[in-house]
Amino acid sequence: MPNPSKRKHNANEQAKYQRIASAHVPKPPLARNLVTAFAVGGIICAVGQGVLNYFVSSGMTFDEAIAPTLCVMIALSALLTATSIYHHIGEFAGAGAAIPITGFANTIVAAAMDFKREGYILGMGAKMFIIAGPVIVYGVVSGVIVSAIRWLSR
Amino acid sequence: MNYLIAFLVGGAICALAQLLIDVLKLQPAQVMVLFVAAGAVLSGIGAYERLIEFAQAGALIPVSGFGHSIARGALMEAERIGFLGLFTGAFEFTGGGIAVAVLLAAAIAVIASPKA
Numbered sequence: 001m002p003n004p005s006k007r008k009h010n011a012n013e014q015a016k017y018q019r020i021a022s023a024h025v026p027k028p029p030l031a032r033n034l035v036t037a038f039a040v041g042g043i044i045c046a047v048g049q050g051v052l053n054y055f056v057s058s059g060m061t062f063d064e065a066i067a068p069t070l071c072v073m074i075a076l077s078a079l080l081t082a083t084s085i086y087h088h089i090g091e092f093a094g095a096g097a098a099i100p101i102t103g104f105a106n107t108i109v110a111a112a113m114d115f116k117r118e119g120y121i122l123g124m125g126a127k128m129f130i131i132a133g134p135v136i137v138y139g140v141v142s143g144v145i146v147s148a149i150r151w152l153s154r
Numbered sequence: 155m156n157y158l159i160a161f162l163v164g165g166a167i168c169a170l171a172q173l174l175i176d177v178l179k180l181q182p183a184q185v186m187v188l189f190v191a192a193g194a195v196l197s198g199i200g201a202y203e204r205l206i207e208f209a210q211a212g213a214l215i216p217v218s219g220f221g222h223s224i225a226r227g228a229l230m231e232a233e234r235i236g237f238l239g240l241f242t243g244a245f246e247f248t249g250g251g252i253a254v255a256v257l258l259a260a261a262i263a264v265i266a267s268p269k270a
Contacts, residue, residue, distance in 0.1 A: 045164025
Protein backbone atom coordinates (compact mmCIF):
# COMPACT_ATOMS: atom_id res chain seq x y z
CA MET A 1 0.00 0.00 0.00
CA PRO A 2 1.53 3.36 -1.02
CA ASN A 3 2.46 5.74 1.71
CA PRO A 4 0.10 8.79 1.42
CA SER A 5 2.67 11.24 2.72
CA LYS A 6 5.17 10.08 0.14
CA ARG A 7 2.59 10.49 -2.61
CA LYS A 8 1.89 14.02 -1.46
CA HIS A 9 5.58 14.69 -1.45
CA ASN A 10 5.78 13.41 -5.02
CA ALA A 11 2.90 15.65 -6.10
CA ASN A 12 4.68 18.62 -4.57
CA GLU A 13 7.86 17.70 -6.35
CA GLN A 14 5.95 17.41 -9.60
CA ALA A 15 4.32 20.79 -9.21
CA LYS A 16 7.71 22.28 -8.45
CA TYR A 17 9.20 20.58 -11.48
CA GLN A 18 6.35 21.88 -13.64
CA ARG A 19 6.97 25.42 -12.43
CA ILE A 20 10.71 25.22 -13.11
CA ALA A 21 10.24 23.55 -16.48
CA SER A 22 7.57 25.97 -17.67
CA ALA A 23 9.86 28.88 -16.87
CA HIS A 24 12.40 27.41 -19.29
CA VAL A 25 10.05 26.46 -22.15
CA PRO A 26 10.68 28.99 -24.92
CA LYS A 27 7.87 31.54 -25.08
CA PRO A 28 5.85 31.39 -28.28
CA PRO A 29 7.71 33.78 -30.58
CA LEU A 30 4.46 35.48 -31.65
CA ALA A 31 5.30 38.88 -30.16
CA ARG A 32 8.80 38.84 -31.63
CA ASN A 33 7.44 37.75 -35.03
CA LEU A 34 4.86 40.54 -35.02
CA VAL A 35 7.46 43.17 -34.12
CA THR A 36 9.95 42.10 -36.78
CA ALA A 37 7.21 41.74 -39.42
CA PHE A 38 5.92 45.22 -38.54
CA ALA A 39 9.38 46.82 -38.53
CA VAL A 40 10.74 45.24 -41.71
CA GLY A 41 7.46 45.50 -43.63
CA GLY A 42 7.23 49.13 -42.54
CA ILE A 43 10.78 49.88 -43.64
CA ILE A 44 10.17 48.32 -47.07
CA CYS A 45 7.04 50.46 -47.46
CA ALA A 46 8.96 53.57 -46.38
CA VAL A 47 11.58 52.82 -49.05
CA GLY A 48 8.72 52.46 -51.53
CA GLN A 49 7.42 55.83 -50.36
CA GLY A 50 10.82 57.32 -51.13
CA VAL A 51 10.75 55.92 -54.66
CA LEU A 52 7.15 57.12 -55.11
CA ASN A 53 8.06 60.60 -53.85
CA TYR A 54 10.98 60.71 -56.28
CA PHE A 55 8.77 59.95 -59.29
CA VAL A 56 6.10 62.43 -58.16
CA SER A 57 8.70 65.13 -57.59
CA SER A 58 10.13 64.49 -61.07
CA GLY A 59 6.80 65.59 -62.53
CA MET A 60 4.59 62.50 -62.66
CA THR A 61 1.08 62.43 -61.27
CA PHE A 62 0.45 60.07 -58.38
CA ASP A 63 -1.29 57.56 -60.70
CA GLU A 64 1.54 57.68 -63.25
CA ALA A 65 4.09 57.08 -60.50
CA ILE A 66 2.51 53.83 -59.24
CA ALA A 67 3.75 51.48 -62.01
CA PRO A 68 7.35 52.80 -62.07
CA THR A 69 7.49 52.58 -58.27
CA LEU A 70 6.44 48.92 -58.36
CA CYS A 71 9.05 48.29 -61.10
CA VAL A 72 11.86 49.81 -59.04
CA MET A 73 10.89 47.95 -55.87
CA ILE A 74 10.71 44.68 -57.83
CA ALA A 75 14.11 45.32 -59.41
CA LEU A 76 15.64 46.04 -55.99
CA SER A 77 14.13 42.84 -54.65
CA ALA A 78 15.48 40.84 -57.60
CA LEU A 79 19.01 42.07 -56.88
CA LEU A 80 18.68 41.30 -53.17
CA THR A 81 17.37 37.84 -54.07
CA ALA A 82 20.26 37.15 -56.46
CA THR A 83 22.74 37.95 -53.69
CA SER A 84 20.63 35.83 -51.25
CA ILE A 85 20.24 38.86 -48.95
CA TYR A 86 16.46 38.74 -49.28
CA HIS A 87 16.49 35.15 -48.05
CA HIS A 88 18.04 36.32 -44.79
CA ILE A 89 15.60 39.22 -44.50
CA GLY A 90 12.80 36.69 -44.97
CA GLU A 91 14.11 34.39 -42.27
CA PHE A 92 14.28 37.33 -39.89
CA ALA A 93 11.03 39.09 -40.76
CA GLY A 94 8.59 36.45 -42.06
CA ALA A 95 5.51 38.22 -43.39
CA GLY A 96 7.34 41.54 -43.18
CA ALA A 97 9.40 40.34 -46.15
CA ALA A 98 6.74 38.17 -47.84
CA ILE A 99 3.77 40.54 -47.99
CA PRO A 100 5.36 43.59 -49.68
CA ILE A 101 5.60 43.44 -53.48
CA THR A 102 9.32 42.79 -52.97
CA GLY A 103 8.41 39.40 -51.46
CA PHE A 104 6.29 38.63 -54.51
CA ALA A 105 9.25 39.41 -56.77
CA ASN A 106 11.54 37.41 -54.49
CA THR A 107 9.44 34.26 -55.01
CA ILE A 108 9.70 34.66 -58.81
CA VAL A 109 13.48 35.17 -58.89
CA ALA A 110 14.20 32.50 -56.27
CA ALA A 111 12.02 29.95 -58.10
CA ALA A 112 13.72 30.78 -61.41
CA MET A 113 17.13 30.18 -59.82
CA ASP A 114 16.04 26.99 -58.02
CA PHE A 115 14.32 25.32 -60.95
CA LYS A 116 17.00 26.14 -63.53
CA ARG A 117 18.46 22.71 -62.71
CA GLU A 118 15.31 21.14 -64.21
CA GLY A 119 16.01 22.85 -67.52
CA TYR A 120 15.33 26.27 -68.99
CA ILE A 121 11.91 25.52 -70.43
CA LEU A 122 10.19 23.02 -68.15
CA GLY A 123 12.21 24.13 -65.12
CA MET A 124 12.92 27.85 -65.03
CA GLY A 125 10.26 28.83 -67.56
CA ALA A 126 7.47 26.69 -66.18
CA LYS A 127 8.09 26.99 -62.46
CA MET A 128 9.13 30.62 -62.12
CA PHE A 129 5.57 31.41 -61.01
CA ILE A 130 5.14 28.45 -58.69
CA ILE A 131 4.30 30.78 -55.76
CA ALA A 132 3.66 34.07 -57.54
CA GLY A 133 1.25 32.37 -59.98
CA PRO A 134 -1.55 31.86 -57.45
CA VAL A 135 -1.18 35.49 -56.37
CA ILE A 136 -1.69 36.67 -59.96
CA VAL A 137 -4.52 34.17 -60.54
CA TYR A 138 -6.54 35.20 -57.50
CA GLY A 139 -5.63 38.85 -57.94
CA VAL A 140 -7.00 38.85 -61.48
CA VAL A 141 -10.05 36.69 -60.65
CA SER A 142 -11.10 38.81 -57.68
CA GLY A 143 -10.00 42.12 -59.20
CA VAL A 144 -11.82 41.68 -62.52
CA ILE A 145 -15.00 40.31 -60.88
CA VAL A 146 -15.10 43.11 -58.32
CA SER A 147 -14.52 45.72 -61.01
CA ALA A 148 -17.14 44.16 -63.29
CA ILE A 149 -19.72 44.35 -60.49
CA ARG A 150 -18.80 47.94 -59.74
CA TRP A 151 -18.79 48.90 -63.42
CA LEU A 152 -22.18 47.27 -64.08
CA SER A 153 -23.75 48.84 -61.00
CA ARG A 154 -22.48 52.36 -61.52
CA MET B 155 5.67 62.77 -42.75
CA ASN B 156 4.34 60.45 -45.46
CA TYR B 157 7.36 58.20 -44.78
CA LEU B 158 6.16 57.70 -41.20
CA ILE B 159 2.57 56.94 -42.24
CA ALA B 160 3.80 54.55 -44.95
CA PHE B 161 5.98 52.82 -42.35
CA LEU B 162 3.16 52.51 -39.81
CA VAL B 163 0.42 51.37 -42.20
CA GLY B 164 2.68 49.07 -44.24
CA GLY B 165 4.09 47.61 -41.04
CA ALA B 166 0.60 47.07 -39.62
CA ILE B 167 -0.50 45.20 -42.76
CA CYS B 168 2.58 42.95 -42.54
CA ALA B 169 2.03 42.36 -38.81
CA LEU B 170 -1.58 41.35 -39.53
CA ALA B 171 -0.29 38.86 -42.11
CA GLN B 172 2.23 37.50 -39.60
CA LEU B 173 -0.59 37.09 -37.06
CA LEU B 174 -2.55 34.98 -39.58
CA ILE B 175 0.55 32.86 -40.29
CA ASP B 176 1.28 32.22 -36.61
CA VAL B 177 -2.25 31.87 -35.24
CA LEU B 178 -4.05 30.13 -38.12
CA LYS B 179 -0.88 28.24 -39.15
CA LEU B 180 -1.14 29.45 -42.75
CA GLN B 181 1.64 29.24 -45.30
CA PRO B 182 3.05 32.60 -46.46
CA ALA B 183 1.82 31.79 -49.99
CA GLN B 184 -1.72 31.34 -48.67
CA VAL B 185 -1.58 34.68 -46.86
CA MET B 186 -0.30 36.37 -50.02
CA VAL B 187 -3.28 35.00 -51.95
CA LEU B 188 -5.64 36.03 -49.14
CA PHE B 189 -4.26 39.56 -49.09
CA VAL B 190 -4.27 40.05 -52.86
CA ALA B 191 -7.95 39.02 -52.93
CA ALA B 192 -8.73 41.16 -49.87
CA GLY B 193 -7.10 44.15 -51.57
CA ALA B 194 -9.24 43.65 -54.67
CA VAL B 195 -12.46 43.32 -52.65
CA LEU B 196 -11.66 46.36 -50.49
CA SER B 197 -10.91 48.19 -53.74
CA GLY B 198 -14.37 47.26 -55.02
CA ILE B 199 -16.09 48.97 -52.10
CA GLY B 200 -13.80 51.98 -52.42
CA ALA B 201 -12.10 51.43 -49.07
CA TYR B 202 -8.62 50.63 -50.37
CA GLU B 203 -8.54 53.81 -52.45
CA ARG B 204 -9.07 55.83 -49.27
CA LEU B 205 -6.34 53.86 -47.49
CA ILE B 206 -3.94 54.71 -50.33
CA GLU B 207 -4.86 58.39 -50.15
CA PHE B 208 -3.93 58.23 -46.48
CA ALA B 209 -0.89 55.93 -46.47
CA GLN B 210 0.32 56.01 -50.11
CA ALA B 211 3.18 53.47 -50.40
CA GLY B 212 2.18 51.95 -47.06
CA ALA B 213 -0.92 50.60 -48.79
CA LEU B 214 0.47 50.27 -52.35
CA ILE B 215 3.57 48.21 -51.63
CA PRO B 216 1.93 45.31 -49.69
CA VAL B 217 0.50 42.63 -51.95
CA SER B 218 -3.02 43.83 -51.06
CA GLY B 219 -2.11 46.95 -53.03
CA PHE B 220 -1.31 44.66 -55.96
CA GLY B 221 -4.88 43.29 -55.84
CA HIS B 222 -6.23 46.80 -55.58
CA SER B 223 -4.14 47.91 -58.57
CA ILE B 224 -5.55 45.07 -60.70
CA ALA B 225 -9.13 45.96 -59.74
CA ARG B 226 -8.52 49.67 -60.20
CA GLY B 227 -6.90 49.25 -63.63
CA ALA B 228 -9.78 47.05 -64.79
CA LEU B 229 -12.39 49.54 -63.57
CA MET B 230 -10.53 52.52 -65.04
CA GLU B 231 -10.29 50.97 -68.50
CA ALA B 232 -13.88 49.69 -68.35
CA GLU B 233 -15.04 53.25 -67.70
CA ARG B 234 -12.89 54.47 -70.59
CA ILE B 235 -13.54 51.91 -73.36
CA GLY B 236 -16.35 49.70 -72.03
CA PHE B 237 -16.65 45.99 -71.30
CA LEU B 238 -13.33 44.90 -72.81
CA GLY B 239 -11.54 47.36 -70.59
CA LEU B 240 -12.17 45.01 -67.68
CA PHE B 241 -9.58 42.72 -69.25
CA THR B 242 -7.22 45.11 -71.00
CA GLY B 243 -6.98 47.19 -67.81
CA ALA B 244 -6.21 44.36 -65.40
CA PHE B 245 -2.46 44.82 -65.79
CA GLU B 246 -2.54 48.58 -66.37
CA PHE B 247 -0.61 49.31 -63.16
CA THR B 248 0.88 45.90 -62.41
CA GLY B 249 2.00 44.67 -65.84
CA GLY B 250 5.24 46.64 -65.78
CA GLY B 251 6.22 45.12 -62.46
CA ILE B 252 5.50 41.59 -63.67
CA ALA B 253 7.54 42.23 -66.83
CA VAL B 254 10.50 43.49 -64.79
CA ALA B 255 10.23 40.50 -62.44
CA VAL B 256 10.15 37.97 -65.29
CA LEU B 257 13.00 39.60 -67.17
CA LEU B 258 15.28 39.93 -64.15
CA ALA B 259 14.36 36.46 -62.87
CA ALA B 260 15.36 34.93 -66.21
CA ALA B 261 18.58 36.95 -66.42
CA ILE B 262 19.57 36.21 -62.82
CA ALA B 263 18.77 32.51 -63.14
CA VAL B 264 21.05 32.27 -66.19
CA ILE B 265 23.91 34.06 -64.43
CA ALA B 266 23.60 32.92 -60.82
CA SER B 267 22.87 29.64 -59.12
CA PRO B 268 21.23 29.34 -55.70
CA LYS B 269 23.60 28.82 -52.78
CA ALA B 270 23.36 25.34 -51.31
